Amino acid sequence: MVPIILVVDDEKDIPDLISIQFYKEIEAGIFKFLFASHGAEALELLKKTHIDMVITDIIMPNIDGLKLLERISDLYPKVKTVVVSAYGDIKNIRVAMNCGAFDFLVKPLQMSDLFITINKTLAAIQKEKEIEAQLLQSAKLASLGELATSVAHELNQPLGVISLNTEITAEEVDNGNYGNVPETLAMTVKQVKKAISIINHLRNFGRKTSRGEYKKTTLNQVIADTLLLFERQFKLDNVEVIQKLSMDLPEVFCHPIQLEQVFTNLLNNAKDALKESTEKKIYIRTFQQDSTNIVELEDTGAGIPQKYLNSIFTPFFTTKDMGNGTGLGLSISYAIIQEHKGQISVQSKVGDGTLFRIELPIATEP
Ligand SMILES: Nc1ncnc2c1ncn2[C@@H]1O[C@H](COP(=O)(O)OP(=O)(O)OP(=O)(O)O)[C@@H](O)[C@H]1O
Ligand SMILES: [Mg+2]
Secondary structure: OOOEEEEEOOOOOHHHHHHHHOHHHHHOOOOEEEEEOOHHHHHHHHHHOOOOEEEEEOOOOOOOHHHHHHHHHHHOOOOEEEEEEEOOOHHHHHHHHHOOOOEEEEEOOOHHHHHHHHHHHHHHHHHHHHHHHHHHHOOOOOOHHHHHHHHHHHHHHHHHHHHHHHHHHHHHHHOOOOOOHHHHHHHHHHHHHHHHHHHHHHHHHHHHHHOOOOEEEOHHHHHHHHHHHHHHHHHHOOOEEEEEEOOOOOOEEEOHHHHHHHHHHHHHHHHHHHOOOOOOEEEEEEEEEOOEEEEEEEEOOOOOOHHHOOOOOOOOOOOOOOOOOOOOHHHHHHHHHHHOOOEEEEEEEOOOEEEEEEEEEOOOOO
């Protein structure tokens, strides 16, 4: 599919200028352009068409480039955005980069710069698509190696912002201009925290997997051990846990610490989803079906919108604010269940709640 680039600019001659400049690439099907003259029109197009990349001016009537950028990161997190701003408008560029812009260009727009930036951005999109395709196809959705690749990718964004902010600060200090320094440093710290939280997630995983061994145990035991850690928190949050555990569940051959991590992730997600619910319940059921042990963990929380259901196991997919979620919980859980030769699936309805179902083979030594 030919990548589609949406250019948002209120200057009337931009569509012609770009179409003429890039007619060869357009004809060769390397990429194609759509144009919008303001943010609202851009959002309409994003809703209707699959768009890969957005290049947006910052200063525009009604929805400006920064607001557009925010909406795009919320609604279309996979779309990469490049902001265009007047030379020297470092403040807006900085805000844009902190809001998740992939890159920036300065005005007056140099077509050679634009070409390089388009190629760089499309290459990054292509790389992400490849990673995602690999993740989805190879049944081991998020083996550690693949997770590492996407972690490296994901760390690039905060590191890029940190590097840009540091350069700006050095320049400002050099010029004796300290006014923006506290704000820049605060933004830098935020990005450092983001990087740390990504790393911590993986470190915990690594540590927990290297300790302990596979052994025979019942899922009821693993669930009981996990729940001990949540007792206090659930009491504070008024969350009621209702357990319907089969008492004659056969043992599974598993890595209990890893499975605890899976249940911890699922319970944390349920806890978050229940925050705004009036009925705060989590049902945990275990039972046997043929040669499989089943665990169902169901909450009466907010539910998952249909459009996200295919993405929730993808590394770094999160709907939570920065600092509250890295989007690694379910991808790690998926990897663990895969390693146990099991399956994890989800059913959810917005407003009703969410049900995660884990199937694990009953104990046979590998
Ligand atoms: N029980 C649930 N109810 C509603 N939404 C859920 C539930 N579990 C997962 N989700 C959705 O799936 C997304 C991905 O979940 P995942 O556990 O992978 O990451 P996270 O919770 O956002 O961050 P992390 O687990 O890394 O702290 C969540 O951001 C949320 O939107
Ligand atoms: Mg989570």
